[in-house]
Amino acid sequence: MINMSQITKVYNTGNVAFEALRGIDLDVADNEYIAIVGPSGSGKSTLMNLMGCLDTPSSGKYELEGHRVDALTANQLAEIRNTKVGFVFQAFNLLPYASAYENVELPLLFAGMRARERRMRVMELLNRVGLGDKIANKPTEMSGGEMQRTAIARALANRPKLILADEPTGNLDTKSGAEIIRIFDELWETGHTVIVITHDINIANHCKRVIKLKDGMIFNGIGARVN
Amino acid sequence: MRFSIIYNVFMRDFNKQRKRMLLTLVAILWGTLSIMLLLAYGEGLKTQFVRGSSGMGEGIVILWGGQTSMAYKGFGLGRHIPLVEDDIEYLKQNVPEIRDVAGEYIRWGAEVKHKEMILSERINGVFPVYRDLRNMIPEMGGRMINDLDIEHKRRVAFIGDAVKVRLFGTEDALNKTIYIESLPFTVVGVMKHKTQMNSYQGADEDVIVIPASTFVTVFGDPWLDNIVYAPKDPNQSEYVERRVTEVMAGKKKFHPDDESALGFWDVIQSLKTTRNMMLGIEIFLGIMGGLTLLIASVGVANIMYVSIKERTREIGVKMAIGARRSYIVMQFLIEALGITFFGGFIGMSISYILTEVFKMIPIESDIFEFMGRPTVSLEIGLVVVAILGVMGFLSGLFPAMKAASVNPVDALRHE
Numbered sequence: 023m024i025n026m027s028q029i030t031k032v033y034n035t036g037n038v039a040f041e042a043l044r045g046i047d048l049d050v051a052d053n054e055y056i057a058i059v060g061p062s063g064s065g066k067s068t069l070m071n072l073m074g075c076l077d078t079p080s081s082g083k084y085e086l087e088g089h090r091v092d093a094l095t096a097n098q099l100a101e102i103r104n105t106k107v108g109f110v111f112q113a114f115n116l117l118p119y120a121s122a123y124e125n126v127e128l129p130l131l132f133a134g135m136r137a138r139e140r141r142m143r144v145m146e147l148l149n150r151v152g153l154g155d156k157i158a159n160k161p162t163e164m165s166g167g168e169m170q171r172t173a174i175a176r177a178l179a180n181r182p183k184l185i186l187a188d189e190p191t192g193n194l195d196t197k198s199g200a201e202i203i204r205i206f207d208e209l210w211e212t213g214h215t216v217i218v219i220t221h222d223i224n225i226a227n228h229c230k231r232v233i234k235l236k237d238g239m240i241f242n243g244i245g246a247r248v249n
Numbered sequence: 250m251r252f253s254i255i256y257n258v259f260m261r262d263f264n265k266q267r268k269r270m271l272l273t274l275v276a277i278l279w280g281t282l283s284i285m286l287l288l289a290y291g292e293g294l295k296t297q298f299v300r301g302s303s304g305m306g307e308g309i310v311i312l313w314g315g316q317t318s319m320a321y322k323g324f325g326l327g328r329h330i331p332l333v334e335d336d337i338e339y340l341k342q343n344v345p346e347i348r349d350v351a352g353e354y355i356r357w358g359a360e361v362k363h364k365e366m367i368l369s370e371r372i373n374g375v376f377p378v379y380r381d382l383r384n385m386i387p388e389m390g391g392r393m394i395n396d397l398d399i400e401h402k403r404r405v406a407f408i409g410d411a412v413k414v415r416l417f418g419t420e421d422a423l424n425k426t427i428y429i430e431s432l433p434f435t436v437v438g439v440m441k442h443k444t445q446m447n448s449y450q451g452a453d454e455d456v457i458v459i460p461a462s463t464f465v466t467v468f469g470d471p472w473l474d475n476i477v478y479a480p481k482d483p484n485q486s487e488y489v490e491r492r493v494t495e496v497m498a499g500k501k502k503f504h505p506d507d508e509s510a511l512g513f514w515d516v517i518q519s520l521k522t523t524r525n526m527m528l529g530i531e532i533f534l535g536i537m538g539g540l541t542l543l544i545a546s547v548g549v550a551n552i553m554y555v556s557i558k559e560r561t562r563e564i565g566v567k568m569a570i571g572a573r574r575s576y577i578v579m580q581f582l583i584e585a586l587g588i589t590f591f592g593g594f595i596g597m598s599i600s601y602i603l604t605e606v607f608k609m610i611p612i613e614s615d616i617f618e619f620m621g622r623p624t625v626s627l628e629i630g631l632v633v634v635a636i637l638g639v640m641g642f643l644s645g646l647f648p649a650m651k652a653a654s655v656n657p658v659d660a661l662r663h664e
Contacts, residue, residue, distance in 0.1 A: 076657050076658050076661075097573050097574070100574070111661070115565075115569070115661065117563055132567075132571045132572050177570075
């Protein structure tokens, strides 16, 4: 699924160059369930942005599903984000003025899917996350858990294999957080690769593999357990 | 396929942000209304001025006798060059570029009487062709001087509409008898009212026209005051003027380069000048309206910028779920163009309705005589659409470029 070698990311803020990632080597097989942990500023989000093709590495080689993606054009990257990766954010990042239905529909619009097909897909996705009866609700009319489930439905819209979640339960109460993790479990069981950034030790333990980051480098050995 | 994506996304965003869109729409509407009404006003003004300028006759040149300023063939300076009836036929024969030519005699301050009313009026002795050259159209039931009138030296008169009111008031004037210098004349026609903004002897509404032959008999005046001619090709008027001078110089023995021997008033050129002046006024009004519209466009651009700032995170989200930069650009561009054209369309419709309503108001006043009535023409519409297009595009382009330069990673972090 993912092959990264000697990936670095340098941010130039004014005169100071900040090395967010300093040589990451990482292989992720198909259908893995991974937690990325580490203190603030360790480069977790930067790594996830690179994995999701939101950003490009400063140097190094990155293959996603067997294809080099470290030197693609902006439009090619947009297409990968649209079809091969699903993002779930801590702050949900739903469009505030759009209903649950419209939010889930958006990636399908970008993919150029026909209206009929779109309608069926959106309904299928919202039913899958248990929101079939709330399609017309706007984010302000939903609970945190519902918003995050909408966001997951959106991430799954174009049936990507890779799901990237940046602290998906960070803004949720325990019960809602557990529901989200249960959905991730299901996704993993149906063949998705799920990668979750988390501060929650329970979630990290729940995952099948944990990657520890510190100062822009992977700290633990591949496959090691946290405890 | 790609367009439908953009359209779908746009329509959704538009529906969700109605209030902001509406306010901007009103600004564009107002700008469009301003430019349309100003241009419509200019168009009405121009139409009226051109009509008024051609009230005296279209495509004509007025010719009168002057004084020589060059010695020639033994004649000294300052010799008067009179025009006579012979000259009319002579010009017709020798300058084939002339389509029509007529002479006219003028007598100022003739005594004119009808019943108890005694007036001092201007009398013109003219030929039938004068009717078309000088645009003197009779009202229904009446006629202008004709060939038989000339042949039989009939005592008939064609009177201007203002003279008619002075002599007859509201009474019917046709076939009534008036006395000019104590001689009875039958009124055969009253001039249909026309807008006349220039003249060389006074307005035509104030004149009493009689046959040239009768005029000579009554007043014993052998000298023509003017010759009026129309070149076949109005664009050749300068060349024809040159030819007329040469031919007349031969006949009357003055130097062909003597510019003061004959006087010319080229009404064709004057009309061109008037048209140009009016075009200038129209452009000026257009610029005024255009500036109003420009301010509205700045409003659109401003709102788009604010919108981008507010929607930075949204742009980031859209990019994260697979929107290409071009979609973002197109979204803002189409939004700006959509507002501009929609507002413009409403503004144009309102201005069209207003001018139509204005046309229906039946006001007969001197103001309209000079100002004309505002008219929306197809040309004005096209010009405004073009301006709207350019402004909509520009007001969307810069914000859109800014939106597209947003980095998705930063945008997602944006609060």
